[in-house]
Amino acid sequence: MNIDEKTLNEIVEKVVSSLTSAAGTKKVAVGADHGGFQQKQFLLNFLEEAGYSVLDCGTYSTESVDYPDIAKKVSESVVSGQSWRGIIIDGAGIGSCMAANKVKGARAANCWNQATAHNAREHNNANILSLGSGMIGNALASKIVLTFLETEFAGGRHAKRVDKIMEIEK
Secondary structure, three states, X not given: OOOOHHHHHHHHHHHHHHHHHHHOOOEEEEEEOHHHHHHHHHHHHHHHHOOOEEEEOOOOOOOOOOHHHHHHHHHHHHHHOOOOEEEEEEOOOHHHHHHXXXXXXXXXXXXXXXXXXXXHHHOOOOOEEEEEXXXXXXXXXXXXXXXXXXXXXXXXXXXXXXXXXXXXXX
């Protein structure tokens, strides 16, 4: 019986999803540069209260750091399977998103409201959320995060497009 790579990936994703659901928690890797540090701290608590397990990828203070380093840590955690999803935060969310998408297998989306978060998951199967702490407050950030984490990928006609995005990496 020959199984194509796409079908195999779908089976693996379902198995991993069922295992994390059975364990009761899904691990979310969260990282921020110095500009996003305060919002990261807020979101770490928010996620834990919502029942998620979190992996804090830094930074651990407001001292200046380079956002590409943090985005890489979060992306590698997600792509390796150590974490289920990732969240990166910097001032605008743009630089971290760009850096995250350089990691093979990462599909980061810079979202600024619930509609963009929903679309990023449902249509693009994004696995990393990028937020701009200088653009949105904690209340909106928490709504965006929940939308991102709770929205399922629709598959179907969107799957072939996501496959084409992933083909660009090869």
